[in-house]
Amino acid sequence: STNIVETNIDSGTGFATVTLSQPPVNSLDKNLLTAITDRFKKLSDDSSVTGAILTSKFDxxxxxxxxxxxxxxxKSDDHLGEFWGMVQEWYLTIQGFPKPLVSAINGHAPTGxxxxxLMSDYRVMVEGKTIGLNETLLGIVAPFFFADLxxxxxxxxxxxxxxxxxxxYTSDEALKIGLVDEVVNLDQVVPTALKILTKMTKTPQPAYQVCKNFLRKxxxxxLRNDRAGDIAHFVGFVQQPNVQKAIGGYLQALKQRKK
Ligand code: CO8
Known part of the structure; x- marks a missing residue:
């Protein structure tokens, strides 16, 4: 099978570049959620890794x-419940990643x-794209842990x-409100991310990790204290007929947009 999460570790710096590579648009299905989560757990445990960059192959x-x-x-309640459990694990793993993490946002970044x-510690974004938690436009609501981010x-x-x-938000609007930290040309996204990561990894450990952990805890x-309740809430919300209708309509519109 193809590698949907490519990882490259620079042995000199200890920087891991994680490149999401699931065509066509890195939509987070069960496979990609699991692959990202597993990858970050490994990078967390790998003492040779000092920090990471998260980016996309669809540059x-x-x-x-x-x-x-x-x-x-x-989908069945079981399917939705399993899916949401994976979403929780993905959030808890990246948000809890103990090392500096910089997102090199080299394309659109709607919703999830x-x-x-937002789970990374610094965001560098390409000019001229869009980013935001636009769930309500789909007739769904971002979970509390997205809102908190x-x-x-x-x-x-x-x-x-x-x-x-x-x-x-457009990239420039996102910069204005602090949703992203820098907006640059496409060819500068990863280099700029690497530059800030170099600075961030100079912060003494374990001070960095302890600080990040208590600020996010x-x-x-x-969520950790009531994962089952959060799953039940998600399933109950999504299974409402009017919500299903909105999601179905949105899917249809997405498919027909380019025709
Ligand atoms: N899920 C599934 N399929 C998708 C998604 C997605 N999120 N996004 C795009 N696709 C599909 C498209 O339907 C299309 O399929 P096909 O080729 O079969 O027609 C294919 O991927 C390519 O998409 P586009 O042609 O649209 O590609 P573009 O490069 O033109 O545009 C965009 C890329 C801007 C990313 C655009 O696809 C887009 O806006 N996508 C939708 C993004 C979105 O609204 N995602 C919603 C996710 S909901 C979420 O993350 C949080 C939910 C929290 C739920 C809480 C409930 C209580």
Whole structure:
């Protein structure tokens, strides 16, 4: 099978570059969620790895299209529950990654793609693309742990506007509110990410790790303490007929957009 999460480790610096490579748009289905989670667990445990960069193979197009919508449409409770458990594990693993992590956002990053970028410690984005937690536009609602990522980055005022309205920001707008930290030309995205990673990995360990952990712990603990409840909430919400109808309509629109 093809490698949907390519990893390259520079033995000199200890920097791991994780490249999401599932065609066409890195939508986060069960396979990709599991592969990313496994990869970050390994990088976490590998003492030769000092930090990481997260990027996409679909350079100039898409960083990640977010959660796979097909996994939320006309599925059994069991399917949805298993899917959401994987989403939780993906979030807990990347958000809890103990080393510096920089997202090199080299394409669009809607919904879960934005959330994944928000789990890193610094965001470098290509100019002229879009990013945001635009779930409400699909008739669904971002989970509390996505919302909290947005609040942590841009503050409550911008987060409320962003989530309530499902606002998708251009790169420049995202920079203005602090949703991303830098906007650069496509060929500068990864080099800029590497430059900041070099700085970040100079922070003394374990101070970096202890600090990152305590700043992020509260929301992660809220989820850890009631994963089953969070799954039940997701399944109950998604199975509502009007929500299914919205998701189905959205899928249809997505398919027909280019025709
Ligand atoms: N899931 C499944 N399939 C997708 C997704 C997706 N998220 N995104 C795109 N695709 C499919 C398209 O349907 C298309 O399929 P096909 O080739 O069969 O027609 C193919 O991927 C390529 O997509 P595009 O032609 O649209 O590619 P573009 O390069 O033109 O555009 C974009 C890329 C901008 C990423 C665009 O595809 C897009 O906007 N995608 C939708 C993004 C989105 O809205 N994702 C929603 C995910 S929901 C989420 O992440 C959090 C949900 C939390 C749920 C909580 C409930 C309580």
């Amino acid at each position: 100039g197009k898409v960083f990640s299209a977010g959660l796979n919508i097909v996994d939320m449409f006309q 793609g934005c959330a994944m970028a 947005m609040i942590a980055a841009v503050g409550r005022r911008h987060a409320e506007f962003a989530l309530n309205n499902g606002y998708l 509260e929301t992660m603990d809220t």
